[in-house]
Amino acid sequence: MRILIVEDEPTLGQQLKSSLEQNGYAVDLSTDGEDGHFLGSTEEYDAVILDLGLPEIDGLTVLGMWRKEGRNFPVLVLTARDSWSDKVAGLDAGADDYLAKPFQTEELIARLRALIRRASGNASSELVAGNVRLDTRSGRVTLDGEPVKLTAQEYKLLSYLMHHKGKVVSRTELIEHIYDQDFDRDSNTIEVFVTRIRKKLGAHVITTIRGLGYSLDDPDAAPRE
Amino acid sequence: MRILIVEDEPTLGQQLKSSLEQNGYAVDLSTDGEDGHFLGSTEEYDAVILDLGLPEIDGLTVLGMWRKEGRNFPVLVLTARDSWSDKVAGLDAGADDYLAKPFQTEELIARLRALIRRASGNASSELVAGNVRLDTRSGRVTLDGEPVKLTAQEYKLLSYLMHHKGKVVSRTELIEHIYDQDFDRDSNTIEVFVTRIRKKLGAHVITTIRGLGYSLDDPDAAPRE
DNA sequence: GAAAGTGCATGCGTATCCTGATTGTCGAGG
DNA sequence: CCTCGACAATCAGGATACGCATGCACTTTC
Numbered sequence: 268m269r270i271l272i273v274e275d276e277p278t279l280g281q282q283l284k285s286s287l288e289q290n291g292y293a294v295d296l297s298t299d300g301e302d303g304h305f306l307g308s309t310e311e312y313d314a315v316i317l318d319l320g321l322p323e324i325d326g327l328t329v330l331g332m333w334r335k336e337g338r339n340f341p342v343l344v345l346t347a348r349d350s351w352s353d354k355v356a357g358l359d360a361g362a363d364d365y366l367a368k369p370f371q372t373e374e375l376i377a378r379l380r381a382l383i384r385r386a387s388g389n390a391s392s393e394l395v396a397g398n399v400r401l402d403t404r405s406g407r408v409t410l411d412g413e414p415v416k417l418t419a420q421e422y423k424l425l426s427y428l429m430h431h432k433g434k435v436v437s438r439t440e441l442i443e444h445i446y447d448q449d450f451d452r453d454s455n456t457i458e459v460f461v462t463r464i465r466k467k468l469g470a471h472v473i474t475t476i477r478g479l480g481y482s483l484d485d486p487d488a489a490p491r492e
Numbered sequence: 493m494r495i496l497i498v499e500d501e502p503t504l505g506q507q508l509k510s511s512l513e514q515n516g517y518a519v520d521l522s523t524d525g526e527d528g529h530f531l532g533s534t535e536e537y538d539a540v541i542l543d544l545g546l547p548e549i550d551g552l553t554v555l556g557m558w559r560k561e562g563r564n565f566p567v568l569v570l571t572a573r574d575s576w577s578d579k580v581a582g583l584d585a586g587a588d589d590y591l592a593k594p595f596q597t598e599e600l601i602a603r604l605r606a607l608i609r610r611a612s613g614n615a616s617s618e619l620v621a622g623n624v625r626l627d628t629r630s631g632r633v634t635l636d637g638e639p640v641k642l643t644a645q646e647y648k649l650l651s652y653l654m655h656h657k658g659k660v661v662s663r664t665e666l667i668e669h670i671y672d673q674d675f676d677r678d679s680n681t682i683e684v685f686v687t688r689i690r691k692k693l694g695a696h697v698i699t700t701i702r703g704l705g706y707s708l709d710d711p712d713a714a715p716r717e
Numbered sequence: 718g719a720a721a722g723t724g725c726a727t728g729c730g731t732a733t734c735c736t737g738a739t740t741g742t743c744g745a746g747g
Numbered sequence: 748c749c750t751c752g753a754c755a756a757t758c759a760g761g762a763t764a765c766g767c768a769t770g771c772a773c774t775t776t777c
Contacts, residue, residue: 339614359605360617361615364589364606381587381588381589385611405659405660406705407660420733455736455756459735459758461755461756462756478753643723645722681723681724683766683768684723684767690767700765702732702733702766703764703765
C-alpha cells in the first residue's frame with residue numbers, strides 16, 4: 268500500500284511518515300501544494316493524507332483538481348480549523364474522511380485502514396471470455412469494449428455459460444437454470460437463443476459439442492488456430 | 493437512498509429521522525440492537541447510522557455480526573464516549589466513519605453524503621450523465637445548464653440511478669431504496685415516475701432493459717449500440 | 718381551500734418469446 | 748467417397764407479457 272502525505276509542517280510530516288512506514292506502508296511526503304498535486308496526478312497511490320492549510324495552493328483546491336482529473340484515490344483531510352462548516356466543505360469537495368488536529372496517530376492509522384478497505388471493497392466482478400466481457404454487478408455485456416444490448420433471456424443464458432466457462436453444459440442443464448420449475452423440456456428455445464447470442468457477439472463465443480451441449484471457451488486459455 | 497438508524501434514545505432517533513427525511517432519504521428507525529441487527533441483515537440500505545451505546549447488545553457487536561454476514565453497507569458510528577481508543581475499535585470493527593456526540597446535524601448529513609458517494613464509487617459530489625447534472629449537496633438538477641424542478645420522489649429515483657450509473661437497476665431494487673420498509677411491492681409507481689422524469693429531462697436519459705430493469709447511461713461512455 | 722404531489726388502475730402498443738417447420742451440418746457405415 | 752440419419756441452426760408468425768401513458772382519487776403543503 269502506497270500513501271502520499273501532503274503536509275507543510277516538516278516536523279509533523281516526518282513524524283507521520285515514519286509512523287506509517289512502521290505500519291507497513293510505502294510513503295511519499297510532499298511539503299507544498301503544487302508538488303503534492305503533481306505527485307498525486309502522476310503516481311499511483313492507495314490513499315492520500317492532505318493538509319488543508321497549505322502555502323501557495325489551498326488543500327481544497329488541490330483536492331478539487333485531482334477529482335476533476337478523475338483521480339479517485341481515497342483522501343483523508345487534516346486541518347487545524349475545527350469548525351464543522353469547514354468539515355462539510357472538505358467532505359463535499361471530494362474528501363473521504365476528515366481529522367482535526369491535534370489527533371492520535373493510532374486514530375489516523377485506523378481511519379486510513381478503513382478508507383483503503385472500503386476503496387478496494389467495491390471491485391466489480393467481471394467475467395471475461397475472449398473479447399466478451401460480462402459485468403455481473405451492472406448486468407452489462409461488452410464486445411471489444413463496445414456495449415451490446417441483450418434481452419433478458421439472452422443475458423441469462425450467456426451469464427450461465429460464462430459462470431461455467433470451459434465446462435460442457437447440456438441443454439437440460441441450461442433449461443433448469445434459466446427457467447423456473449416446469450417448462451416444456453422438448454422445445455428448441457435454447458437453440459434459438461444460442462443463435463441470437465451468436466448473431467450479436469460472433470459465432471466463435473459458443474462452441475457446440477454434438478450430442479452433449481454447449482461450451483464457452485476462453486481463447487486466451489486454450490489458444491487454437 | 494435508504495438509511496437505517498439504530499439509536500436507543502427515542503428523542504434523538506426521531507429527530508435524526510425527520511432531519512434525514514427532509515433531506516430526501518427514506519429512513520427506518522430501530523431503538524435496540526437486536527431489532528436493528530435484524531433489519532440490517534434483511535433489508536437493503538445504502539448506509540447505516542449506528543449508536544455504540546445500546547442496551548442489550550453492544551453496537552460494536554451488531555456491526556461485527558453484519559460484517560461477518562457479508563453486509564458491506566457503509567456504517568457511520570455515533571458515540572457519547574470521546575476517547576480515541578473507542579474510535580479505533582469502531583473503525584477496526586468495520587465502521588466507515590465516526591462522529592462524537594454532541595454533533596451538528598449538518599455535519600452528520602455531510603458525512604453521510606460522503607459515505608454514500610464513496611460507496612458508489614463517485615469522487616465528486618456532482619453526478620453527471622450526458623447533459624444532466626445532479627448536485628447531491630444542494631439537491632439541484634440541471635439539464636444543459638438549465639435548472640429543472642423535480643418533485644421529491646422524482647429526485648430520489650434519479651439520484652439513485654445516477655449513483656449507480658451504468659448499472660442495470662431492477663424495479664424491486666429501486667423500490668427498496670426509495671421507500672422505507674412497508675410499501676406495496678407490486679405497483680407500477682416506479683414506471684410512473686420514470687415516465688415523469690423522462691418528460692422533464694428527455695427520454696434518452698433512462699434506458700429500459702425489458703425484463704431486467706432500468707439503466708442510466710453516460711453517452712460519453714457508451715457511444716453506440 | 719387551492720395547488721401540487723403521489724400512487725393506483727386502466728387500456729394500448731410493442732418488444733420479446735416460444736412454437737413448429739424448414740434448411741443446414743456432422744459423422745458413421747455402406 | 749457417397750449416402751443417409753440424426754442432430755443442430757435458422758426463419759417467421761402468432762401469443763403474451765411487459766412497460767408506457769393517461770386519467771383519477773387521495774394526501775400533503777402552503
